Amino acid sequence: MSGLSFRDTPRPADAELVRKLAQESGGFSSRDIEIAVELVQERLARGLAASGYHFLFAEEGSDPRGYACYGPIPLTAASWDLYWIAVPKNVQGNGVGRRLMAEVERQAKAFGAKHVYIDTSGRADYARSQAFYKAAGYRLAANLPDFYAPGDAKLIFAKGL
Amino acid sequence: MSGLSFRDTPRPADAELVRKLAQESGGFSSRDIEIAVELVQERLARGLAASGYHFLFAEEGSDPRGYACYGPIPLTAASWDLYWIAVPKNVQGNGVGRRLMAEVERQAKAFGAKHVYIDTSGRADYARSQAFYKAAGYRLAANLPDFYAPGDAKLIFAKGL
Numbered sequence: 001m002s003g004l005s006f007r008d009t010p011r012p013a014d015a016e017l018v019r020k021l022a023q024e025s026g027g028f029s030s031r032d033i034e035i036a037v038e039l040v041q042e043r044l045a046r047g048l049a050a051s052g053y054h055f056l057f058a059e060e061g062s063d064p065r066g067y068a069c070y071g072p073i074p075l076t077a078a079s080w081d082l083y084w085i086a087v088p089k090n091v092q093g094n095g096v097g098r099r100l101m102a103e104v105e106r107q108a109k110a111f112g113a114k115h116v117y118i119d120t121s122g123r124a125d126y127a128r129s130q131a132f133y134k135a136a137g138y139r140l141a142a143n144l145p146d147f148y149a150p151g152d153a154k155l156i157f158a159k160g161l
Numbered sequence: 162m163s164g165l166s167f168r169d170t171p172r173p174a175d176a177e178l179v180r181k182l183a184q185e186s187g188g189f190s191s192r193d194i195e196i197a198v199e200l201v202q203e204r205l206a207r208g209l210a211a212s213g214y215h216f217l218f219a220e221e222g223s224d225p226r227g228y229a230c231y232g233p234i235p236l237t238a239a240s241w242d243l244y245w246i247a248v249p250k251n252v253q254g255n256g257v258g259r260r261l262m263a264e265v266e267r268q269a270k271a272f273g274a275k276h277v278y279i280d281t282s283g284r285a286d287y288a289r290s291q292a293f294y295k296a297a298g299y300r301l302a303a304n305l306p307d308f309y310a311p312g313d314a315k316l317i318f319a320k321g322l
Contacts, residue, residue: 075192077310115307142303144319146276149238158305
């Protein structure tokens with residue numbers, strides 16, 4: 001993955017690319033994936049300022065390797081949400097997610113972000129995501145039991161930049 | 162306040178009523194108040210199902226005494242947010258807020274809510290709101306330091322119904 005590059009301007013074809021990357025990452029429900037696609041569509045339709053959705057696509061040459069979607073949290077001075085970060089299963093383990101996360105943080109910081117938050121599920125099948133966020137320096141800032149459904153807590157991870 | 166009644170269907174005049182009640186409650190910034198008004202407008206324009214915004218107006222005869230705005234949290238089975246609860250300063254201390262909160266919980270529960278969440282500021286000038294939520298049976302479920310701004314934490318209060 002030495003030739004990894006990052007692209008921050010979504011193109012119309014990225015709606016389907018996001019669907020593919022999210023599906024192949026194995027971490028999202030079909031409803032989650034529809035929302036991920038809607039965020040790209042909203043960004044394409046309304047632009048960066050009005051939508052508030054920043055994107056970052058990781059590519060190796062012309063091959064997509066993952067993507068992230070993030071943006072400022074309304075009514076906060078410098079708090080940002082990382083909405084999505086997805087790397088296909090067959091790419092995982094090569095440091096792509098880590099480099100994508102670092103680039104998200106670098107760009108968010110350049111836009112003024114001082115805190116990044118990530119909401120995720122406390123379910124056991126999200127253990128890999130939880131471990132990834134911790135390894136990236138995020139602390140578990142909140143745990144809301146049964147938030148999503150019985151037995152399915154909402155975890156909020158946080159990191160200062 | 163023995164003659165308190167509750168109305169759950171917003172009318173066009175309620176946009177200005179919400180502005181007045183929020184201003185007179187003393188707990189919200191001017192930006193907060195604009196958002197409170199926008200939520201009524203969105204509810205009036207799009208209806209209950211599409212907007213997701215439930216309203217409850219407390220009235221004594223024809224005199225407004227306070228209001229609340231709440232609704233289901235997308236992608237959750239039974240978690241609801243209480244977005245706003247406002248009682249004018251000259252009405253506070255008479256149990257209106259407590260009765261309005263109880264009616265919100267009763268109606269939300271009838272719609273299937275099992276958990277209610279309230280986001281508020283950790284700032285000292287929100288101490289009255291924080292005490293009100295605790296007295297109503299809410300526990301402090303999360304504290305995110307510096308979330309809104311330096312020194313301005315986000316507190317999440319939660320209650321099971």
